[in-house]
Amino acid sequence: TGGPSGVYSKVGRSICNEVNTLRSKNLVRCIDYISAGSSFNVQSVLSRNIDIGIAGSDIVSEVFKTKQDEAENLRIVAILYEQPTAVIISKDSEIRTFSDFANKSINIGNIGSGKRVTANLVFQAMKWTDASFSSISELGSGGAGKAFCQGDIDIMIDILGPPSSFYQNTIKKKK
Numbered sequence: 304t305g306g307p308s309g310v311y312s313k314v315g316r317s318i319c320n321e322v323n324t325l326r327s328k329n330l331v332r333c334i335d336y337i338s339a340g341s342s343f344n345v346q347s348v349l350s351r352n353i354d355i356g357i358a359g360s361d362i363v364s365e366v367f368k369t370k371q372d373e374a375e376n377l378r379i380v381a382i383l384y385e386q387p388t389a390v391i392i393s394k395d396s397e398i399r400t401f402s403d404f405a406n407k408s409i410n411i412g413n414i415g416s417g418k419r420v421t422a423n424l425v426f427q428a429m430k431w432t433d434a435s436f437s438s439i440s441e442l443g444s445g446g447a448g449k450a451f452c453q454g455d456i457d458i459m460i461d462i463l464g465p466p467s468s469f470y471q472n473t474i475k476k477k478k
Contacts, residue, residue, distance in 0.1 A: 304316070304335050304336060304337060304338055304344075304357055304359065305337070305338055305339075305340045305341070305344070305416075306337065306339075306340065306443050306444065306445070307337050308444075308445055308446065308469075309340075309463075310383075310384075310467075311340070311341075311344075311357040312335065312337060313433055314357060314362055314383060315335035315336075315357055316334070316335045316379045318333065318335070319333035319334060319335045320411075326453065331422060333459065335442060336353070338356075338415070339414060339415025339416055340412075340413065340415050340417050340418070340419075340443075341357075341358035341359045341362040341363075341415075341416060341417030341420070342358075342362055342415045342416065342417065342419065342420055342441070343415030343416075344356030344357055344358045345358045345362055345366050345377075346379065346415075349366070349370070349373050349374070349377070349438070355380070356429060357383075358417065359417040359462060360379075360382065360386075361386075361420070361421065361462075362410075362417050362420055363377070365420065384466030386417075386462045386463065387462070388425075388460065388461075388462050389459075389460070389461045389462065389463070389470070390422055390458065390459070390460055391451065391458070391459040391460075391461060391470075391473070392457065392458055393451075393457070394457075396457060398457065398458070401429055404429075404431075404435070404436070405435055405436075406435075406436065406437050406438060407436060407438050407457040408437050408438040408439070408440070408455070408456045408457045408458070409422075409438075409439055409457065409458040409459075410439075410440045410441070410442050410447040410450065410451070410458070410459045410460065411423070411426075411439055411440070411441060411460060412441065412442070412443070412447075412460065412461075412467060413441055413442060413443045414441060416443065417462055418444075418460055418461055418462050419441070420461060421462050424462045425460060428437050438456075440456055442456075444461060444463065444469050445469075447459050447461070448469060448472065448473045448476075450475060451473060452476040
């Protein structure tokens, strides 16, 4: 699935609950595992450590492009919802454009997450390096939200589907 408070975890738990209601009839058992997120889930399916993983379409698309031999056995079963990329800054920040990101602190997401892959793609497109920022953190959404609200990071890159209680709670706490 993904992190314990994320949408992937809730969806995975619900799918497993439904599958397990017919367990004695179909002899199929479903267990929802907490994971690092999309990239981790796709790699776990490719390595056959899990049978089904929940992942963002951008991550799956990247695997189809870059690992064609491995990806030929992957199948997309369902599309759950759109996940726009959000770049979050404080409304009282002096940041107005991507070029204003220089020497600011940024969260790029935890290793194995879709937001990390997305952040890496943004870094490539903008020709940024780690040295472009005063600091880079690798927090999941919950930790990033807390750090952002405390002023420990200036910029968050996230890919949660709206409406998201994470976004709403972060905005309320930051005020």
